[in-house]
Amino acid sequence: MTPYQTLLQHYRTLVDLRAAASVLRWDQQTQMPPGGAAGRARQLATLSRMEHELHTSETTARLLEAARDAADPASDEARAVAVLQEDYDRATRFPAAFVAELTQLVAMSHGIWAKARAESDFSQFAPVLAQLVAKMQQAAEYMGYDEHPYDGLLKRYERGMTTADVTRIFDGHRARLVALVDTLSRQPQVDDSFLHQPFDRDKQRAFALDIVQKFGFDMSRGVQAVSVHPFCTSFGVNDVRITTRFYDDFLNPALFGMMHEAGHAMYEQGSAQELDGTPLAGGTSLGVHESQSRLWENIVGRSAGFWSWALPQLQQTFPQLARVSLEAFVKGINKVQRSFIRVEADEATYNLHIMLRFDLEKDILTGKIRVQDLPKEWNGRFEEYLGITPPDDAQGVLQDVHWSSGLMGYFPTYALGNLLSVQYYNAALAAHPSIPDDIAQGKFDTLLDWLRVNIHQHGRKYTAAELTQRITGGDIDSTPYMDYLERKFKSIYGL
Template sequence: MTLLEQYQEINKKLGYLAHATSLMHWDMETTAPDGAMEKLSEAITYFSTESFKLSTSDEAYELVSKLSEPEEFEKLDDVMKFDISRTKRDLDKLRRVPADFFEEYVKTTTKASITWPKAKQNNDFSMYEKDLEAVIDAVKKYQGYTNPDKKVYDALIDQYEEGMTQETIDRVFGELRKELVPLVEKVTARPQPDHSKFTFFVPAHVQKKVCEFLIEYMGMDMNRIALGETEHPFTTNMNLYDVRVTNHYKENAFIEPIFSAIHEGGHAIFEQNVDHKYDGTAGSRIGYMGLHESQSRFYENILGRNINFWKPIWPKMIEFIPELKDVTLEEFVAEINSVQRSFIRTEADELTYCLHVILRYEIEREIFDGKVQVKDLPAVWNKKMEELLGITPPDDAHGVLQDMHWSDGSFGYFPSYLLGSIYDGMFLEAIEKDLGSIDDILAAGDIKKITKWLKENIHQYGSTRISSEVLEKVCGKELSAQPLIKYFKAKYDK
């Protein structure tokens, strides 16, 4: 076999291992019984470690190194040039991580991922404290191997949003913090909608049908999607032909699962729309989480909370949920756009959500700057919640224990949620410049025109363009929070 064929053979094996590991994670989060968790954890550790060993093996590294040499590199097409360049860069980092440490790292994060929901359900941070400390120590050690010349938190930010810096985040988050804290105070002082109109019972199986209808309406290929149920909704990509989405149905609060579906549907559509020429290569693995979150939050907020999104499908919604005939579309839209100071990030409105993310960013920054210890996190969390939103969580389940991200070591991920919203303000301007008013497009039932625009300008390129390059090519400007601030003020000053 040629060098390229040998490399592709190893890549194929790595794909199989990744597929198996992803399926086990999916099983752990969705249908596996509690009694299976220990064995499942052992299997995940085994397959993850085998994948790590193969990807960082001398054989794999030698092939990538040879293919990176100018004479061989120039023979490659653009897809493989990107794949080899990205793989070489990542291997240079990963090969510095000892295999025995990597195995312990997987064990540590898997253990914490099992402990976290139990601590949340029991509202007991002390159950989780030691495991979280172990994860933070492991993350620091891991970054010490892979990015020895970077401050840990800078390396973590770059890991989830390549090219992003703490300095840039401080700038744009600072702009938002300054504008949104007083705006939230102003908006929440106004009369609120009658929330009691939307607490009627909607069976989970009906909610599931509604959610399937909505994501298909948005442009999802339903032949390449699977749905599951879990405590915390998420999307995972097995490959370009198999994207999985979960939801958490709440029978007396049906609006939350609807917007979880729209949000996760945005993630899944991005994954489905990557050009298939990148299948099995680094180009298909979208690791820019700010860009990923921009797509989920664009569908959820910019589109999904717009009254014109619902106008063409309101009769269908009443068909699914007959109780909606007793409320007007205007009342429904007022409900889904109400702004409230709430404790749970995933249930927050689009305005206060920004402050939830700023809170987490500031805490993560302090953890890795050595300014806060794990044992003090509940108190620090509550203090910042009071500072940013003017409320104090009644318990840790509504505070520091509400998110799963820290248990698997995903520090540096939270900023991507708000970066995504900031990108959305810029993408909205670009779309309306190209296609005209999104109000008109949505009211005509042509949401798939917007999905097509997103595919052509963002999705199809997968990970071959980092977020700053996408902003430059699509918007023609550098990152700014001003378009999002303009959108918020125009919407909520009404």
């Protein structure tokens, strides 16, 4: 065996332990009875400990070095070794005591945050949030950074992206986005009441599953189940799972939620088969992952072309929609509305929610904003970006689970995903101008094949920046996204 093969062989055990932990988490979210909670936490802690021990062992370091020394620097092997080296560095940056303290703090924080949110009382969460911020500051130091401490956090979630990059990208489209939302908000109220009526859950599931399978989600290598918070998880290239949350009287979570998760899942299913069982399978970054889910959910799934094909079928499934015109339907599912909750935000307002969080996270990390001032800062900036003020902290600064989970530096990836989705879709369109017509005929493989070849098959081989460079010849850029939004919403709103 070559040093590279020996390295991959060593990683098999790690990949298997990670997959086993993912199966346990999947079961936990989709099927586990309440009594199983304590045992499951213990089992996951054991698997995570064993994975961490093996990953950060001297054997890993030695095999990485041997593989790096043996590989032609211009080869795919060298690129793969570099990815694994980055993983290793990231895993070894935090001292064991710090990981233990953070884990314990997060375990305690979740309940406190949930109660504070339920009672809309930031003061309950503030003390533990201050501790979490201190830990994040430490984490940034451990991770290291050149310019801004936030770089140290960001690099955990988006390889190769800096705070300066994100600032530039966000600054590059904030004003245009605020203006668009402002224009749309002054239009007559959109009627989407037809989406809020009783819909049989089994029929919702059957319809949405049929759509995502037509998109290309392969059920011989995938599963769909129900959970409170929708997610996608993968145990390998050939076993990728998604969950959905169904409502008795609201259609969107089934339709667009399933399309979103299927977008993630098709990316995972699309890694080249030879990457299966290696740490190189899967998505290259959270931003690129989100680009795939947003592409299928929004660019395809919320397009007029798609519904010109799909609406008659939906109407057959749900006769109560029979009298909704295509135009009214497309307008309803694309309703733009200034609202307080990020996870319910539409395509036009979404990135503004993220920008707000990015601003606050940066400043809280450097101490420019104090924890106790967060509600005031949140509400002020919300008014500035979205023109409305949250009525309470539950609908403001307390809404997200992320901080209580020890996740800072994560939010930007959502917005980057939106930008990338349009850049990648435009590249696919340039290669295959028939794609919109194909979609309007229920034919999705032109698009999926392009994504497979240009993005999915590579797994983690290229960073987001390298991938974007290969595809667009340039960097991540907000202009295509803004052009797309303006064109789409001006058409829908008849402006």
